Amino acid sequence: MQTEALNVLGQALMACSYDPLTGYFRDGCCNTQEDDTGSHVICARMTDEFLKYSLSRGNDLMTPRPEYRFKGLKPGDRWCLCALRWKEAFDVGLAPPVVLESTHLRALDFVTLQQLQSCAFSQ
Numbered sequence: 001m002q003t004e005a006l007n008v009l010g011q012a013l014m015a016c017s018y019d020p021l022t023g024y025f026r027d028g029c030c031n032t033q034e035d036d037t038g039s040h041v042i043c044a045r046m047t048d049e050f051l052k053y054s055l056s057r058g059n060d061l062m063t064p065r066p067e068y069r070f071k072g073l074k075p076g077d078r079w080c081l082c083a084l085r086w087k088e089a090f091d092v093g094l095a096p097p098v099v100l101e102s103t104h105l106r107a108l109d110f111v112t113l114q115q116l117q118s119c120a121f122s123q
Helices: 049-055 083-091 105-109 113-118
Strands: 040-044 078-082
Touching: 040 083, 040 105, 049 083, 078 083, 083 105
Parallel strands: none
Antiparallel strands: 040 078
């Protein structure tokens, strides 16, 4: 899918991850559209703490689900997260690091740039 999407820095949206293949469209990018009710727009680098937190909130991102071609996430993987789940984790001090260049501009509908920058992943 070709897109003119922008990231939170106002630049062209960069890919988040091809392995594991992420994104609402499974195109490697945190692209979105109106029917993406979860707003999978924040590219984050998974941590053990966040994966356990997500599991405790009812979203198991670690267990492989072959029927969905999902091999399960592990610490260090990059993944397009739902904006509100990231904010929820941020509010309790468990937000995973964010890849700003790969985080869709729409994330700013849910969180501030300052919040994202405070958790920026530096490569």
